[in-house]
Amino acid sequence: MKDRYDVIVVGGGPSGSMAAMFAARAGVSVLMLEKDREIGLPVRCAEGVGDKGLRSVVDINPNWIAQKITTVKLISPAGMEVVIGTDEVGYILNRKMFDPGLAELAAQAGSEIITKAYVNGLLLDNNKVTGVRVRTLGREFQVKASIVIGADGVESRVGRWAGIKTWEKLNDMETCAQVTAQNINVQQDAIHLYFSNTRAPKGYLWVFPKGNGLANVGIGISGEASRHKSPFAYLFEFLQTNFPQAAIITTVAGGVPCAREPEKIVANGLMLVGDAARQVNPVSGGGIVTGMIAGKIAGQVAGQAIIDGKTDEKRLAEYARLWQKAEGKKHKVFYKLKEFVYNMSDKDLDDTAKIALQIPQDKRTILQLFKTALVQKPALILEAIKVLT
Amino acid sequence: MKKINYNRELCDFCGTCVSVCPQDAIELSENNLEITDKCTVCMNCVYICPLRALEVKNEG
Structure with a gap:
């Protein structure tokens, strides 16, 4: 470990590895710090991903995949099975192969990686993040960086240390x-x-x-x-x-x-990605691919920002803008949809399933189901208008 | 005085408690958890812990 890098990524999950990989590919020096002794363990995940999304970020290695998925079944409280028509293929991953695989890609691109390295604070200078405090091998080090990328997961504190509210109700x-x-x-x-x-x-x-x-x-x-x-x-x-x-x-x-996005995901010298930035579909709870997409954008923007010599909040906001365009808008819709789904009783769910089963299987999309649910519970139409507009 | 205690035998160090702590009062490393004196006993962590590893105790 040197005492200075262009970019330090805190957290070695999929979002962190992608941020590290794309920043390193831009030609800047990158250090990724993982608090656990092994990247990929313990697995805290249901391990489902969509093929298209994953492929948009990395070439898929067959070793990462446990099971190919072609069908989605929604099961109502009374046990009615509604098969959703979908052309999209998905996978159940082996995260204990997948996460280290991504970290290896980051390493091959030139990132340095240290495990069992616990970041316990940020270095701040004049309202700008200038590095991290990290404990590893029984000692505390101060490591400087032009940009710190917080990929420190659901338990993220990196954002808070820079003054961004990331705790959830x-x-x-x-x-x-x-x-x-x-x-x-x-x-x-x-x-x-x-x-x-x-x-x-x-x-x-x-x-x-x-x-x-x-x-x-x-x-x-x-x-x-x-x-x-x-x-x-x-x-x-x-x-x-x-x-x-x-x-x-x-x-x-x-x-x-399963939250709204934080009020901001960048600050002077700082970016947040993945679960740390709440980049998780609030309905499904899926966040692997969305986090990786964010990691890719953040890594690319970080690399270019360093080459340009500007790492203030205004410059790094390019990442937030590109994220909004790629996934952020969808996230807002799904957050509203989550509230809608939460308000359905078991009877509403069963009634919806009953009607959904009358729709031909190939026409049975999530949106179609949503419309069906509305008919069941007209009181929610106002909520639904909020979701759809 | 009320205080949050954590049970090392139950805790899986998953960090769910950290995400709902308004005070940033929880230090979590790979295999240790510590409730610092920033804690105001709001109970969020106690309610959300999937393993029920946190509980409120009366001390002193």
């Missing part, structure tokens, strides 16, 4: 429990999403197959809903009723921000 954080289990005998190329206000309040349960009977089975509920009952309590009830034969290989806990 309970309603905007999903608290999640997941097991990876064997003997989950469902259609292997389909993801299964279970909606129910009683079994998964303000969230949903999922089964994401990883091939040969292995699957990620999990739940996310809002922090508000978890006041009285934990996501693990809900998950174990679900396993007992739906998959009593499940043999658990791995258990994991975690949080997913």
Whole structure:
């Protein structure tokens, strides 16, 4: 580790690795710091991604993929299965292969990477971020940088240290429990999403197959809903009723921000990407690809900004603008849609499923379902207008 | 005085608590969690912890 880099990336997940890779490709010096001893572990993720989105950022390595997905099944509280017509192919990844794979790409592009390196503060000079304080090998170091990219995940503090409010209200954080289990005998190329206000309040349960009977089975509920009952309590009830034969290989806990975006994602000498910038689809909780897209844009802008010799907030705002164009607008729509879905009772969900099953499968899109739900609950039309306009 | 305690045996160091802490009062590293004296016992972390590793205790 040197005492100065052009760019320091805090966090070695997919968003961080992409930021590091694209910055390094621009020809600037990059250091990526990961607090855990191993990149990719522990996995805190249901591991689902879309093919198109992923391909827009990197060439897909077959070693990263556990299972190809062609079908999405939504399951109503009463157990009605609604298959959504989709042309898009997806994958359930092996994040413990995927994350180090991306970090290797960042390294091949020229980034330096250090694991077990815990960033515990920023260096600030005159309202500008000028580096990080990092603990590694039992010592604390101060490392300077022209730009710090905070890719420090759901638990991000980098933004806060630069004065950006990134903490979330309970309603905007999903608290999640997941097991990876064997003997989950469902259609292997389909993801299964279970909606129910009683079994998964303000969230949903999922089964994401990883091939040969292995699957990620999990739940996310809002922090508000978890006041009285934990996501693990809900998950174990679900396993007992739906998959009593499940043999658990791995258990994991975690949080997913399903929130509005922070008021800003750049400051003087600072950019935030991925979960740290709440770049997660607030309905699905999916954030791998969106984070990687943000990482790519941030890395490219950071590289060019350093070459131009300007790293103030105004210059780095180019990243925020490009992000808005690429994904930010969609994010706003999905945030409103989330509130809509949360307000549906089990009866609303079952009624919607019943009608949806009458729509031919190839015409059964998410938007079509949304319209159907509206007919069921006209009181929500006002909400819906907000979403669609 | 009320205080938030964390149970090392239950905690998975997932960071969900950090994300809802309005005071930036939680230090989380790879395998340690610390509630600092910035904590105002707002209870957000207690409510959201997926593993119920945080609880409020009366001390002193």
